[in-house]
Every structure is written in C-alpha cells, then in structure tokens.
Amino acid sequence: xxxxxxxxxxxxxxxxxxxxxxxxxxxxxxxxxxxxxxxxxxxxxxxxxxxxxxxxxxxxxxxxxxxxxxxxxxxxxxxxxxxxxxxxxxxxxxxxxxxxxxxxxxxxxxxxxxxxxxxxxxxxxxxxxxxxxxxxxxxxxxxxxxxxxxxxxxxxxxxxxxxxxxxxxxxxxxxxxxxxxxxxxxxxxxxxxxxxxxxxxxxxxxxxxxxxxxxxxxxxxxxxxxxxxxxxxxxxxxxxxxxxxxxxxxxxx
Numbered sequence: 402x403x404x405x406x407x408x409x410x411x412x413x414x415x416x417x418x419x420x421x422x423x424x425x426x427x428x429x430x431x432x433x434x435x436x437x438x439x440x441x442x443x444x445x446x447x448x449x450x451x452x453x454x455x456x457x458x459x460x461x462x463x464x465x466x467x468x469x470x471x472x473x474x475x476x477x478x479x480x481x482x483x484x485x486x487x488x489x490x491x492x493x494x495x496x497x498x499x500x501x502x503x504x505x506x507x508x509x510x511x512x513x514x515x516x517x518x519x520x521x522x523x524x525x526x527x528x529x530x531x532x533x534x535x536x537x538x539x540x541x542x543x544x545x546x547x548x549x550x551x552x553x554x555x556x557x558x559x560x561x562x563x564x565x566x567x568x569x570x571x572x573x574x575x576x577x578x579x580x581x582x583x584x585x586x587x588x589x590x591x592x593x594x595x596x597x598x599x600x601x602x603x604x605x606x607x608x609x610x611x612x613x614x615x616x617x618x619x620x621x622x623x624x625x626x627x628x629x630x631x632x633x634x635x636x637x638x639x640x641x642x643x644x645x646x647x648x649x650x651x652x653x654x
Contacts, residue, residue: 405586405594409643410497410526411438417524417580417647419443423492426516427451428481429499433462433474439495440466440474448473450491454480481509485516493522500570501527501554501563510574514650523576523648528641529564529583530555538634542626546596547640549613553603556610564644576648586640590632594640597624 419425421444427436430451440449451474453459459478466474479485481503494513503509514523530551534544555561563570564583571578588594600607601620607613619626631638 406643407434407438409584409645410435411442413526413582413645413647414439414442414495414524417645418522419493419495419524422446424448425450426486426491426494426513428494428496428513429453429502430459430462430476431455432458433465433476435495435497436462436474436476437465437469437471440471443473445473449475450486451476452479452481452485454478481512485512490518491516491521492518493524495524497526498528500525500567501559501561502557506560506563506566506570507573510570510576510648514574514576517650519650519652521650523571523650524645525567525571526643526645527564527567528643530561530641531565532642534641535639536634536636538636540630540634540636540638542630543596543638543640546600546623546627549600549607549618550603552612553607553610556612557606564642567644567646571646571648574648575651577651578646578648580645580647582645583642584645585642588631588638588640590628590635593628596627596640 419439419442423443424447425439425443427439427449430436430453433451436449436451451462456478459476462476494517500506517523534547551561568578568581586594600623604620
C-alpha cells in the first residue's frame with residue numbers, strides 16, 4: 402500500500418528547501434511522522450524539535466526516535482498557544498494538519514514565525530474538503546468514508562477549507578509566499594491509500610461525534626470493501642486535495 406500523503410509531504414519539504422544541517426521546528430508533531438521525515442533530510446548535522454499539546458503521542462514519538470537512535474531529534478509537550486522556543490531560532494518550521502484546528506490561524510503562523518530566523522522557511526500542509534471527491538463510476542462507499550472523516554473533524558471545530566485559505570493566512574501573517582501546491586490523493590484498482598487505517602484511528606472520534614455507527618463502519622472489513630468497490634468498477638478515485646504552502650519570514654533589521 403502506497404503512503405500517498407507521506408510521499409507528498411517529503412517531496413514538498415525537499416522542494417521547498419529543507420536541507421541537510423538545518424534546525425527545524427515541527428508544530429503539532431503528533432506521533433512524530435513528519436519530525437522523523439525531516440530528521441532524515443537534515444541528517445546528523447541538523448536538529449529537529451517536535452512539539453504537541455497531547456502527551457500520549459509525544460511519548461510515542463520519543464520512543465520511535467529512540468528506536469531509530471536519532472539523537473538530534475527531541476519532542477516536547479507544548480501548546481501552540483504557549484510561548485515557542487526563541488533562544489536559538491530555527492531555520493524552518495513545519496506543520497501538517499495543524500492550522501485547520503487553530504481558532505486564529507494568522508496568529509498561529511505569526512507565533513511560529515517568531516521562533517524562526519529572519520528569512521527562514523514556514524511550511525504547512527493541510528487537507529481540504531472544498532472540492533469533494535470524484536470518479537467516473539459511482540463509488541458510494543468511498544464517498545461515504547470521506548464524509549465520515551470530514552463530518553467528524555468539522556464537528557470537532559476544524560476548518561475544512563483551510564487548504565484554500567492558507568496562502569492568504571500566510572500573507573496576513575506577514576510572510577512572503579513562495580510556493581503553493583495542491584495535489585490530489587488518487588487511488589486506482591491497483592494503487593491503494595490507507596483510508597481504512599485512518600478510519601480505524603479516528604473510530605472513537607467518529608462514534609463520539611455521532612457521525613456513523615460501529616456496525617455501519619465495520620472497520621475490520623472496510624479495507625477489503627473499498628478495494629473491491631474500486632476493482633469491480635475498474636475506475637480511478639480522486640480523494641481529498643492536499644495543499645502545501647511555503648512562506649519566508651521577513652528580514653529583520
């Protein structure tokens with residue numbers, strides 16, 4: 402199974418300028434997926450600090466880094482609303498699916514930019530539900546699964562249109578936008594995305610928000626049902642758009 406989102410993220414990081422030796426702040430790091438990806442790029446001469454307000458994924462991220470013997474990666478339990486580290490400014494800051502949950506995304510970007518050196522990079526990536534999904538043949542289960550996911554995050558208070566809004570957010574925060582990219586998550590009868598794994602991870606949240614029942618989801622058979630639907634229809638399915646935006650902090654006097 403291809404990890405389509407991580408492939409997009411790594412390609413974006415490299416294209417936008419994350420390079421060996423850089424010091425990078427990962428905002429809303431979760432279990433450390435992006436932090437560990439950045440660590441591979443910046444190498445032993447670089448440094449990565451991942452921050453997240455939830456202690457459970459931070460603990461897991463530390464375990465993963467230790468298992469990989471990555472000594473130039475650290476993780477801290479810290480809310481984005483709290484003061485960010487500024488004693489030694491970072492060369493870049495990154496974040497994935499973070500801004501959609503911020504009540505004031507412009508203020509959030511300004512806070513992140515305060516931890517980055519003059520002329521440094523700010524890179525964020527956000528999924529967006531605005532354009533919906535598409536296929537030539539009906540794929541009702543695929544559409545229903547995406548509805549479960551997006552209705553859940555929307556009921557949790559997320560902005561499901563943040564991808565489209567992100568370039569404007571960057572500009573209002575005082576950054577110079579230098580790269581904007583939108584890519585679709587595309588599946589075929591032979592190319593699969595881990596959609597069922599996402600639903601499994603989100604299952605408690607989906608149930609808590611009353612979006613769907615456990616019986617309706619039937620998570621243990623979901624992956625097989627999704628593959629069967631695409632295979633029987635013999636068609637390509639275009640899922641969410643993933644927006645990637647890179648901005649540069651202003652020069653300081």
